[in-house]
Amino acid sequence: NDLFGLVQKCSNKPLFSPSLCSVGVHESQHEKVLSVTGDGIIQSPDFPNTYPRNTVIVWRLVAVTESSRIQLTFDPRFGLEDAEDGVCKYDYVEVEEPVGGMVLGRWCGSEMVPGPQVSKGNQILIRFVSDEYFPSDPGFCIRYSLLQQHEAPAVMPAWMQNVDALSEAVAGFSTMEEVMKYLEPDRWQVDMDDLYKPTWQVVGKSFFHQKKSRVVDLNLLREEVRLYSCTPRNFSVSLREELKRTDAIFWPSCLLVKRCGGNCACCSHNCYDCQCSPTKVAKKYHEVLMLKHRAGGRRLQKTLTDVPLEHHEECSCVCKNDSD
Structure with missing residues (x-):
């Protein structure tokens, strides 16, 4: 059997068909x-028989377009x-996001079948x-498929x-440049320059030339708010407790984790109840000392x-339904 398992091109075949073939495959060293x-x-x-010992296999699935999932x-x-x-320390199957290395899940045993997983990007x-x-047996079998991509709806002019x-x-938007591009996609750079052109101020019969400078960085102001939100x-x-x-008993008894925090003052204007909630969650493993009483021992x-x-790796202000 191929060490890297079997791959099936099965666009017109039922799910988990026993007939397999290899299509669009490129092998690298790792x-x-x-x-x-x-x-x-x-x-x-x-599969579905006992898998071999001492095996490490990595598949990288790459969708045909950047927008595909x-x-x-x-x-x-x-x-x-x-x-x-x-x-899951010994035998396991693991799904990971290549960009950032976030592990979506690691599974072993046979009590629970993993649920569907969807990539964040095209890999x-x-x-x-x-x-x-x-x-053990039967091992695992995973069907992969491309999610249907829908065309983005037309955007009404600003x-x-x-x-x-x-x-x-x-x-x-994250930057002032993005705001200007959204407002005037064809002339945003001209508008940016116009904001800082010199202006004339009339005092009595005199004209004072005042040149605006980019002393205030609006991008920085927004970023400071984001850091504390x-x-x-x-x-x-x-x-x-966790x-x-x-x-x-564990030592250390407490550990540091990343969790969502901060206010949601800048939530949507029509939101009644806005809460800071995780949008990307990862399970990470920490090695600690564990103490347990032996049965009948001292x-x-x-x-x-x-x-x-x-x-929590990413957070966002989420509008909760008023009826929740």
């Missing part, structure tokens, strides 16, 4: 790169070596790892929008273990 133009399948070697759907038949203390990584002990709609649109920031959490573990069991903690 990973297998697949050009995604339709539906296909990735699976652990020998890739969806992953797991076959209900799923089984890898069980987790230890709730952490996504799938990593399969097995160690030298206790291989001068035709009412004050409320224009205010909300302008508030979403709804953003990820450090919070300390108690491991026993993990809901009453049977163990000594404590001491082990180094990985504990999963939720980190």
Whole structure:
């Protein structure tokens, strides 16, 4: 069997068809790169039978266009070596965003089939790892597909929008340049220069020439507000409370995590209840000392273990429904 598993081009075949072929594949030294133009399948070697030991396989799926997104759907038949203390340490399949290295999920065992995963960009990584002990079956099988892309709706010219709609649109831009491009796409640079042209001030019969300079950086003013608004920031959490573990003691007992915080004063004008909420969440593993009482013993069991903690990587002010 191919170490990198099997790939199926199955645009006109049913989900998880046993007939497989390899299409649009480029192998590199460290990973297998697949050009995604339709539906296909990735699976652990020998699926649905026991996968081999000591195996590391990485697939990089690349959609044909930058605007495309890739969806992953797991076959209900799923089984890898069980987790230890709730952490997939030994045999697992992992899905990762190539840009930024954010892990969308890591799975093992057989009690729960992973849910669908969708890429943020036009690429996504799938990593399969097995160690030298206790291989399981059936392994895993993942169907990948391109999400349908819809054309962007036509944007009404800025001068035709009412004050409320224009205010909300302008508030979403990060720089003054973006604002000017939105207002006047064909002449935004001219408008930018006009803002800082010299002006004449009349005092009595004299004319004073005043040259405007870019002393005030509006981009910087906006960035300062953003830094103190709804953003990820450090919070300390108690491991026993966070993990809901009453049977163990951890050292350190608290760890720092990134969680959303700050106000939402600049939320949409028509929002009744605006809250700072996470829009990108990652599960990260931290190695700590865990102490547990031995059954019938006088000594404590001491082990180094990985504990999963939720980190908020991106935050946004979200308008909650008034009826919630």
